[in-house]
Amino acid sequence: xxxxxxLTVTEIRDGVADGSFSAREVAExxxxxxxxxxxxxxxxxxxxxxxxxxxxxxxxxxxxxxxxGLMGGVPIGMKDxxxxxxxxxxxxxxxxxxxxxxxxxxxxAKLWAAGAGMLGKLNMDQFAMGSSNExxxxxxxxxxxxxxxxxxxxxxxxxxxGGSSTAVSARIAPAATGTDTGGSIRQPAAFTGICGIKPTxxxxxxxxxxxxxxxxxxxxxxxxxxxxxxxxxxxxAGFDPKDATSLDNPVPHWEGALSGDLKGKRIGIPREYRMxxxxxxxxxSWEAGKAWLRDxxxxxxxxxxxxxxxxxxxYYIIAPAEASSNLARYDGVRYGLRDLPEGxxxxxxxxxxxxxxxxxxxKRRIMIGTYVLSAGFYDxxxxxxxxxxxxxxxxxGRAWGECDLILAPTAPSAAFGLGEKSDDPIAMYLNDVxxxxxxxxxxxxxxxxxxxxxxxxxxxxxxxxKPLDEQSVLDAGLxxxxxxxxxxxxGKWW
Amino acid sequence: MSVDxxxxxxxxxxxxxxMDDAEAAALxxxxxxxxxxxxxxxxxxxxxxxxMTAVIPNTLRxxxxxVDADPLTGGGVRDKILANAPExxxxxxxxxxxxx
Numbered sequence: 234x235x236x237x238x239x240l241t242v243t244e245i246r247d248g249v250a251d252g253s254f255s256a257r258e259v260a261e262x263x264x265x266x267x268x269x270x271x272x273x274x275x276x277x278x279x280x281x282x283x284x285x286x287x288x289x290x291x292x293x294x295x296x297x298x299x300x301x302g303l304m305g306g307v308p309i310g311m312k313d314x315x316x317x318x319x320x321x322x323x324x325x326x327x328x329x330x331x332x333x334x335x336x337x338x339x340x341x342a343k344l345w346a347a348g349a350g351m352l353g354k355l356n357m358d359q360f361a362m363g364s365s366n367e368x369x370x371x372x373x374x375x376x377x378x379x380x381x382x383x384x385x386x387x388x389x390x391x392x393x394x395g396g397s398s399t400a401v402s403a404r405i406a407p408a409a410t411g412t413d414t415g416g417s418i419r420q421p422a423a424f425t426g427i428c429g430i431k432p433t434x435x436x437x438x439x440x441x442x443x444x445x446x447x448x449x450x451x452x453x454x455x456x457x458x459x460x461x462x463x464x465x466x467x468x469x470a471g472f473d474p475k476d477a478t479s480l481d482n483p484v485p486h487w488e489g490a491l492s493g494d495l496k497g498k499r500i501g502i503p504r505e506y507r508m509x510x511x512x513x514x515x516x517x518s519w520e521a522g523k524a525w526l527r528d529x530x531x532x533x534x535x536x537x538x539x540x541x542x543x544x545x546x547x548y549y550i551i552a553p554a555e556a557s558s559n560l561a562r563y564d565g566v567r568y569g570l571r572d573l574p575e576g577x578x579x580x581x582x583x584x585x586x587x588x589x590x591x592x593x594x595x596k597r598r599i600m601i602g603t604y605v606l607s608a609g610f611y612d613x614x615x616x617x618x619x620x621x622x623x624x625x626x627x628x629x630g631r632a633w634g635e636c637d638l639i640l641a642p643t644a645p646s647a648a649f650g651l652g653e654k655s656d657d658p659i660a661m662y663l664n665d666v667x668x669x670x671x672x673x674x675x676x677x678x679x680x681x682x683x684x685x686x687x688x689x690x691x692x693x694x695x696x697x698x699k700p701l702d703e704q705s706v707l708d709a710g711l712x713x714x715x716x717x718x719x720x721x722x723x724g725k726w727w
Numbered sequence: 728m729s730v731d732x733x734x735x736x737x738x739x740x741x742x743x744x745x746m747d748d749a750e751a752a753a754l755x756x757x758x759x760x761x762x763x764x765x766x767x768x769x770x771x772x773x774x775x776x777x778x779m780t781a782v783i784p785n786t787l788r789x790x791x792x793x794v795d796a797d798p799l800t801g802g803g804v805r806d807k808i809l810a811n812a813p814e815x816x817x818x819x820x821x822x823x824x825x826x827x
Contacts, residue, residue, distance in 0.1 A: 335807035336799060434782050448782070475800055478785060546765040557742060564743070566820050571813035579825050580743070588745035596744055600754065601761055603742040604730070614765070619778030621771050626782060658757060659764055675782025700783055 237262040238404045242307050242461035245407055249291060249306030256288035256295075256306030260350055263308045266405040267352050272727040273403060275396040277313050277371050278321050279353040284308040287350025294348075302348030303468040310400045310409035313354040314361055315341045315452075316441040320351075324443040325359045325369035328563045328570045328590025338441025339473045340410065340452045347468035352406050355396030359592045360560065361417055361445045364664040366395025367655050368594040376425060376648055377403035377723035381689030385726070388648040388690070391421025391664075397455045398425040402723060408456035408465050412442060414449045415548050416644075416668025419680040422455055423643035423693025426682045426721060428710065429455040430462050433701050434675030435480035437466075438473030446555035447478075449548075449672050459681060459710040463487040466703065482701065490704055493712040496530035498705065501636030505541035506667060508645070515642045515692060518683040522640050522694040522713060529712035534636050538628040543621050544670040549662060550605050550618035551673070556595075557602025563590060597658065626674040633699050638709050641667050643680040643693035671697045681710045682719040691721065729759045 237259050240248065249256045264281040291306045316322045316334035323329040337345075345351070359368040366374040366389060376390035376399055390399040394411035398421035401409050411418035413431035422429030430453050437452040444450065454465035467487055473479040502523065507516075523533050565571035565586030572585040591599065605614035632639065644664055654661045671678040677700070680693040694713055698706035730738070732748075735755050739746040746754075795801030805818060814821035 332811050335804075335810050435785065448779075474788065474790065475797060477787065478781075480783060480785065481788075540771070543768055543771055546768050549761065550765055550768070561743075565813060566822055567808075568811035569813070573823060577823060579823050581745075582823055583743040584740075584745035587743055591744070597754065597757060597761075599742050599744065600735070600738050600758060604734075604738050604758070604762075607738070607741065613769075616778050617768050617771075617773065618765075619780075620773035620776045621768055622779040623776050624771065624773070626779065659760060673779075673782075 238266045240407065241458050242304070242408050242456055242464055243458065245307045246305055246464070249295070250301055252295070256291040257285065259306055260284040260288035260308050263352055263406060270403060270405045270727050273375050273377060273399050274372050275356055275374055275399040275403070275405065276310070276353040277323060277325065277356050280320060280351050283320070284350040284352050287345065287348070291348050302346065303464060304344060305348030307348070307407060308350040308352050309344065310352050310355045310397060310406040311341055312394055312397050312410045312412060313357055314412050314443045315410060316443070317341055317351065317354065320354060322354065322443070323370070324361070325357045325371055326590065326592070326595070327370040328586070330370070330570065332569050334441070336441060339438035339475065340442065340469050343471065344410070344468055349468070355400060355409055357396050358393035360443065360556070360595050361393040361412060361414055362556070362594050362598055363392040364416070364420055364661050365389035365649070365651065365654065366392040367651060368592050370592060373651055374399050375651070377727065378425060378648060378690055379723065379726065387651045389424065389651055391424035391648065393417040394421045394455060398422055398427060401425070401427045401455055401457060404722070408454060408461055410452060410469070411455045412450055412452050413672065414446050415552060415672045416665035418453045418455060419668050419678060419693070419695060420644045420664055422680040423691065424648040426691030426719065427455060427457050428459055428462050428679065428681050429453060430466060430679040430703065430706065431672070431677065432466060432470060432703050433480070433677045435478050436470045438471070438476040438479050440473055440475040444559040446552040447559060448555060449552060459707055459714050460488060460491060462679070463491055463707050485704060487704055487707055491711055492708050493529055493715050495526060495709060495712050498531040498638060498709070499534050499636040500526050500531045500709070501534055501536035501632055501639045503536050503538045503541065503639060503641060505538050506641045508666070512646055514686040515645060518692045518694060519640070519642050522683060525713050525716035526640060526709060528716060536632045536635050536639070538632060538670065540621065540624045540628050541670055544625050544673055545662060545666050547618040547621040547625065548669045548673060549601070550614050551622065553598040553602035554606050554615050555602070557599045557606065560595070560599055563587060622673050625670055629674045629676060637699070638705055639697040641695045641697065643667060643695040647686045647688065647690040647692055667695060676700060677703045677706050679706050679710050681713050683713065683717050684719060685721055729762060730755070
């Protein structure tokens with residue numbers, strides 16, 4: 234019998250449904266894989282008992298011939314940004330260490346209702362702020378990938394959903410939730426050779442997701458295949474009255490409509506994404522992507538997104554501004570850490586608690602956000618950035634007159650070594666240069682593996698779609714997947 | 728625009744993050760690098776452009792005007808709300824004395 238941990242979401246769901254194996258066997262297999270993968274540090278909390286309980290419930294339903302749900306029998310990893318009832322949820326921060334939510338986030342509740350089970354809470358960049366998973370209070374996540382130079386340099390799994398990308402690519406979870414504020418699903422997916430889709434802003438409820446930048450935060454699935462992402466996104470999405478920005482639209486059956494036939498589709502290639510000094514291997518994979526989509530019947534057209542170069546600086550005003558406001562709630566009064574120095578008053582307690590509870594990158598962003606929102610600077614920074622954001626969204630709106638989808642690299646490089654960029658915040662921010670524009674415009678965007686570079690590391694291609702057109706994004710992802718033939722997987726060293 | 732050390736300390740105080748001089752001095756060049764980099768937004772012509780308020784057109788909904796319209800976000804859950812409090816006292820959040 235094949236190793237159950239090698240199976241995709243689709244194969245597990247179908248195999249459980251047709252009785253090839255039980256959900257319990259699957260859960261036991263992944264629980265063992267999780268327990269054996271401690272050196273990767275992908276999980277903050279492991280919940281093997283939750284995975285088994287969910288599996289037993291699915292097996293019991295099958296025995297009674299009841300429907301098993303969209304994700305029936307599939308154990309998954311849950312990013313630690315999602316609040317899970319009775320299970321510590323920290324956003325990988327010290328300030329929320331020991332916080333045990335008394336409620337379940339909408340997205341995770343939907344996944345459990347769809348028959349999925351929880352393997353544990355996945356490590357991540359602290360408060361989702363980072364692109365390498367080096368800002369977690371609970372230590373770095375190590376990518377399962379190694380360069381093919383015979384060395385053993387620890388590589389970044391990307392961020393902020395680095396626990397998710399590591400778990401899925403190392404086959405210790407068939408799928409995981411991610412969240413994407415400025416590339417946090419797509420960049421880690423690209424770094425680890427897996428798929429990940431950020432849906433249209435508002436598709437997935439933000440209720441119960443620890444807030445970073447509320448106008449940008451979106452949850453999405455990370456898995457090894459496009460079909461797996463389609464299945465899991467359907468289970469996660471849907472209107473939620475508890476989120477004021479949730480979209481009241483029906484959830485399409487994306488999996489059922491999946492098609493790699495792109496006849497009649499026009500794929501835009503934004504000339505501004507061809508940046509000076511682009512890694513030739515990234516450029517090569519982009520060219521391959523164009524050829525694959527053309528082969529699938531699409532027409533390739535050149536387009537212009539003139540304000541692209543301003544997306545990243547605008548993001549690094551808007552996201553910290555929202556973060557400084559959202560993170561004001563961590564005050565040592567209602568939940569989380571409290572640091573009360575001897576004889577301190579209330580104001581001193583706030584300041585001491587926040588100094589002790591936030592990591593350096595979180596403090597940096599709160600400081601930037603506080604500054605750009607402060608009296609006298611608000612218009613020059615924040616209002617200006619929000620106007621630039623309008624122009625960026627308008628660029629995309631105009632582009633949709635000439636194309637149906639946009640193809641671009643996901644990240645400007647393959648995975649880098651841990652520590653290589655952590656001394657220079659701006660160099661780190663540049664990782665998301667191709668990901669951030671779609672975030673600012675609220676558009677659905679997906680990363681799919683395109684191949685390996687000369688060092689044997691995965692490269693991803695990004696597809697950006699029109700608002701609410703996840704179907705076309707997934708279809709183009711499938712067309713690339715069918716042609717890229719990406720079979721590579723990290724060798725097990727842990 | 729660049730910031731100086733007193734400004735960094737003022738921002739830290741507004742953000743309620745305790746910071747000594749050494750920490751503030753270490754943060755100073757980092758903040759100035761980032762602020763110098765975002766400065767390029769000033770060169771964009773934004774005349775007649777409205778700041779973004781919503782990426783996807785949406786309307787603000789009103790919930791039903793009844794108590795506990797949604798029990799998950801309604802009332803009557805004091806113990807749950809206090810369950811993670813660092814210092815719950817008599818059904819309240821305890822804080823250091825603020826009035827002598």
